[in-house]
Amino acid sequence: MNFEGKTSKSDRQVIYKNVSVRKLKTKTSEKSFIWTNVTLHIILFLMATTAGYLHCFHVSNLHENDLFFSHLSNLERELTFRTEMGFYYSYFKQVKLFV
Structure with a gap:
């Protein structure tokens, strides 16, 4: 690359290629972020549901054992x-x- 403040045609092409590559990475990263976010929410929902059922069983078992x-x-x-x-x-x- 030319660092003297001058730009050549080849420098513009390299910069243009880098910008277009960055845009593609951004689109794919947005899709992967959405899937990661959805997957995280599903996993958290399943964990919360499992914890709720375990808590219900535990309280029922405590009540039965006590009385x-x-x-x-x-x-x-x-x-x-x-x-x-x-x-x-x-x-x-x-x-x-x-x-």
Whole structure:
């Protein structure tokens, strides 16, 4: 290349080629960024869903181990719920009766 501030025809072609190559790299990098972003969101969604199911199983298992919930009668089950939990249980039980 010529570093004296003068440009020749060959220098312009090299610069033009570099610019066109950069544009192609930008388009492909945008596509790869989109796919990477989508893949990342899918992986995070699957991880969150798995963690939710594991948490649900864990809490259910803790409750069962603490109270032997499956071996209790219906009245005893309702009595084991505390404050808001018992209120919601009775509310949804009434809703289920009407539906």
